[in-house]
Amino acid sequence: MTEDPEPQENISGGAAGGGEAVAFEPGDADTRAEAVVDRLGDIYWQKAYGGRDxxxxxxxxxxxxxxxxxxxxxxxxxxxxxxxxxxxxxxxxxxxxxxxxxxxxxxxxxxxxxxxxxxxxxxxxxxxxxxxxxxxxxxxxxxxxxxxxxxxxxxxxxxxxxxxxxxxxxxxxSGGRGGVFPVDTHVHRIARRMGLAPADADHEGVREALEAAVPEGKCGFGHTAMIQFGREYCSARKPACLDDPEACPLAGLCDRVGVTPATGEVVDPAEAAAD
Known part of the structure; x- marks a missing residue:
């Protein structure tokens, strides 16, 4: 693992964001949310944060x-x-x-x-x-x-x-507090689309669901890696699975709520759940 595998363009981390590379012992995830974070860690980075002013x-x-x-x-x-x-x-x-x-x-x-x-x-x-x-x-x-x-x-x-x-x-x-999983627009969309949180959950509802299902030490890099995943694969309008479900590295862990590859339709998970 490199000293700092997180890309500079992610304001949440990189050299400007601080943090240091860590490695978690391999094992069976207790929840699907933890399995998702583990996979994101394999794709991107595993880091511990804290120390910024x-x-x-x-x-x-x-x-x-x-x-x-x-x-x-x-x-x-x-x-x-x-x-x-x-x-x-x-x-x-x-x-x-x-x-x-x-x-x-x-x-x-x-x-x-x-x-x-x-x-x-x-x-x-x-x-x-x-x-x-x-x-x-x-x-x-x-x-x-x-x-x-x-x-x-x-x-x-x-x-x-x-x-x-x-x-x-x-x-x-800054505080380096474990068990904190900040929810931005990427995390809010992805967690509901994957079925890790209720489809109609607000940002606080998604945060509560993720923090309850992901071990404390994995929440920080789960947040930053999920942001990167949203940019590269699970965008709001054209997720990778829309054209090819197998193009997404998390395909086997995702419910694809609101995404219908057969028709090309993409809607907010809350809208899909209400139908």
Whole structure:
């Protein structure tokens, strides 16, 4: 196994995302969801995450909301170039630099991420809260890494602009918390399409189903590998199985809810279940 087999383009990991390669002892999976994650690990990577700075992780995930990695990565890089420790407007503490940032200047800096006015306002407000409540980025980082996971998640969800996926990404990539399976649009689609979660489950329902069925240590790479699988094989409109069911490496583990190769029809799993 290479030192870091995860591709750079996945903002959830790669060199920018941190994490280290791990290997799990081979064995029989206890659930179909675990079997899926094991297979994804064979195709892509098995990694343990954690160690990223808590506040930077929060900012990075805010930037990634409702946009692609291709758009959010340059925005993150530009933000760090301006407000990070070595940036022209930066100081020793990223949260302090962003709390004092001019909103319009920050918006222009992160414009590649889309929704830049809204995101810049949220980032400044979050920075102000982190400075006030935790004394800065270091205090917030300690809270994320050592606080009770349920308390950390609840606190994050109370912050404006922080939803379940953002909170879970901070817990996983900064806190290194096992048993956290963040659910983005890829994971939400794939888990329901495969039958790993109820077809009509919302994001929280999918998260609960996956976290209950996948061992703690496998949830992190299950999340990032499933995202990559969604990009390469199980896209929203044209999954690989549509033309050839055997073209998908997970064909034998999938219920194909909402996908009908015989007719070429692809619908949301919830819509298929309602028929």
């Amino acid at each position: 808590g506040f930077e992780c929060l900012v990075r995930t805010i930037l990634s909301q409702n946009t692609s990695d291709v758009a959010s990565q340059p925005a993150h890089d530009a933000l760090m170039d301006r407000y990070g420790p070595d940036g022209e407007a930066g100081g020793d503490d990223l949260s302090e630099s962003l709390a004092e940032a001019d909103q319009q200047t920050l918006a222009e800096t992160i414009s590649s991420a889309g929704l830049y006015n809204q995101k810049s306002e949220r980032i400044i407000a979050l920075a102000e809260r982190v400075c006030e409540a935790y004394g800065g980025a270091d205090g917030f980082d300690e809270f994320v890494k050592t606080g009770d996971p349920d308390e950390v998640r609840e606190t994050l969800l109370e912050m404006n602009g922080v939803g379940p996926k953002t909170a879970d990404c901070v817990l996983l990539f």
